[in-house]
Amino acid sequence: MGMARERPMFYWVLICMLLSFVLTGAAPQTALVTKLPGFNGTFPSKHYSGYVTIDESHGKKLFYYMVVSESNPSEDPVVLWLNGGPGCSSFDGFVYEHGPFNFEAGTQGDLPRLHLNPYSWSKLSNIIYLDSPAGVGFSYSENLTDYRTGDLKTASDSHAFILKWFELYPEFLSNPFYIAGESYAGVYVPTLAYEVVKGIKGGIKPILNFKGHMVGNGVTDEEFDGNALVPFAHGMGLISDELFQDVSNLCQGNYYNPLDENCESKLSEVDKDIEGLNIYDILEPCYHEKSPETSLGNIRLPSSFQKLGETDGPFAVRKRMFGRAWPLRAPVREGLVPTWPQLLNSGSVPCTDDEVATSWLNDKAVREAIHAELESVAGKWELCTDRILYHHDAGSMIKYHKNLTSDGYRALIFSGDHDMCVPYTGSQAWTRSVGYKVVDEWRPWFFDEQVAGYVQGYENNLTFLTVKGSGHTVPEYKPREALAFYSRWLTGRPI
Template sequence: MDKKFLVPLCILLMLLSVKAAPRRSLITHLPGFSGKFLSHHYSGYVSIDGNAETGKNLFYYFVSSERNPRKDPVVLWLNGGPGCSSFDGFVYEHGPFNFKAAESKENLPTLHNNPYSWSKVSNVIYLDSPTGVGFSYSKNISKYSTGDLQTASDTHAFLLKWFEQFPEFQANPFYISGESYAGIYVPTLAFEIAKEIQHRTKPVINLKGYLVGNGVTDPKFDNNAFIPFVHGMGLISDTIYENVHASCKENYYNSDSESDQCAKSMEKVSKAIQGLNVYNILEPCHHDPEVATNLSSNLPLSFQKLGLTERPLPVRKRMFGRAWPFRAPVRDGPVTLWPQLLANTRHVPCVSDEVATSWLNDISVRKAIHVDVASGTWELCTDRISFDHDAGGMIPYHKNLTKLGYRALIYSGDHDMCVPFTGSEAWTSSLGYKTVDEWRSWSSNDQIAGFLQAYENNLTFLTVKGAGHTVPEYKPREALDFYSRWLDGKSI
């Protein structure tokens, strides 16, 4: 082909891509941003389980890839909670912009292009899920009662309709990603899609794999990881560790079986780590000015494991939260949501959501991104849903998915105390897969960025050095590096 035709052809293909997607969803500007969009942005609602009046209206924000949107993977991003909005990841982690807080309440935050956005190498869908979270809503409040399995089914229904609206992306490789309680969302959704692929449901979603960051997985592995983590990090003494190890008999997660001596030993652990930022032990944990002292970790572990508090917990810094409960065990049955857990403050410990809250509740922003008035006020984490953990542990899901041939990357910020890397390392090893890439370091920007171990069946466990619960927030360059290499099938 004559080179003089290449540029017009590229422009034509771009215009056709815009035309294929629903034009009413196209975002043409964003208040607070004066630069040029580096790719196309879309947002809006997909109604499932009925129409917009009677069913569930799930809100998405879609950023097409800055590299090659027609060929790059489509990646769904889910934040956890449950009950927390995926604008968390958009605003504070790997979205297309970096947000700078306004100097006064009268002004909006300012936005600048993010050099480490995941849209550099992929198309990304940020989804508020389940219904009732973020901007997703229903006019029938009975729809706000849900659980793991219903959420997976609803998200699958959303994806089927979304790909009908954006047919030009149906052939792209598709991945599911998320962090924290999305350690439940991601594998349950992946398995739901995998089942339908086997049944040849149309349209076929081109699922290739999934990523989970500091993800809740299994009560035994997650909570038994806590004591080895705090000891290994030098947060408790050898004496405290030996006492709790002996009295609890390596069973730190089942409070029903704890002896009095075990409970006393665990109280010593709680006292030792008092005041630390549970989401990154390297970071300060600022508290609400109305709270006299920093009590972020100053709760008996027995209360924490039951999801109960006797007094308000502090807040203030940036976005760190999105995990349930204060420590990581997930038990079958009703889940205590963050606003319910912290009813006196309505804040997650060590968390401030001022930037996202001020921007997303601005009328001009909501209009620009096509938010329905019926969705109400945006909150980082909501208490208007009721949620049951009804999927059990995730290890069987991971076994089934990896044996079906789906790629899996399990990554952990190695300074997160909420869902410690020690648990993720242990459960990935417990699958019994043969090691194909023995524990080694990986690099970013010519520096050691963490460690990894790869197993057969396309399973990789990876740590990010110095990162906390939300890896791309703390280590954006490193996060983009492992993300892009893994998506491209390259060695990390």
């Protein structure tokens, strides 16, 4: 056997490059975001974005935007963020809540201007914004049947995304991993967390370092959510003592599924008293879009299903939608959950101005910068879409929360206390109903020497927290306080 020849330097350079590719994955190289239209400064940390294909045969691709922690990326938690709807993009959280930038509306057709957000959750965590399910935001499928989905399928698809994402970014596998979200993500989060834990127990690789979940103003349970509004409205001074007494006597505490005509009549009076308020924050004015008025009538069948030859629509409106439909006291129930555009025959969400996000995310240069497909492929970005038909098929979330916490995983349930969409009264009641022993009695929590809300801690690491004066999307209304409790909870400090 002859002596080995000395290798040229470029050979070893090539070997090192290949090893780096294997160890770090391809995505960090191809998914790096280097600039964003509207922002002229330097990113405080690295940003990555793009697609993860979760079903090759269908061409089903989920879109994500990841902001690396500005503190200690190799050790800080990885947090997956989900907005709700169903049908609403997680760029809602990125643009309006806890993303790395604050957005300022442009003038005379200019793009919005971006400024660094001092209260971004990326200050202390690596955060992934995921558009889920397929058909929402920039996520899409080449097979339109994938746009008929529900809780269980969405959880399964999101779990497939997570596993593939960590294969692309293995350097984050040892970091603590959390799942978080708000509104209808009160369903997305615990169902996905359950899939993750089931995968860990089953030895599915990569093995995730999952630690817990957090839900803000989240849809949870038909009975608790459905009975939350009337006590909330009375406590906030939105209905009279006399009406509250009458409706309490006639309905016997059953407001979400009235069986008596007299009860129903009194509930209609409640609806009438509160119908002009901003359902997301009763302290804030209701934004009215300058367009023809919309009406509640029939659910608009998505055009994608008309193309498939579906004939079972339009669907009669079930006058409910996870506590934010009409009437407002209606909870989410098993079956079809209409998205806002389907419910109102409109592209808008009540009281919500999404012009900044819509103009920015539909700009061709922005889509190119964040590696989103063209509109001809992925569709127009919308805050909430009518492309999907979504079914609530997972039942109450209480059993999910109980199973997860009894397995040792941490859970933070937080509520903006002026939200009428998913009132805190329901979240407070269901967390108490779990039956865990109270280990931290109801008390105020503080930020900047002021009462920022109230907190109650239960055994098995279940915590309920309110944020004083906040609406439905807590980090949007109270960004400083939100970063404070988020930081304390993630690091295991007392809130």
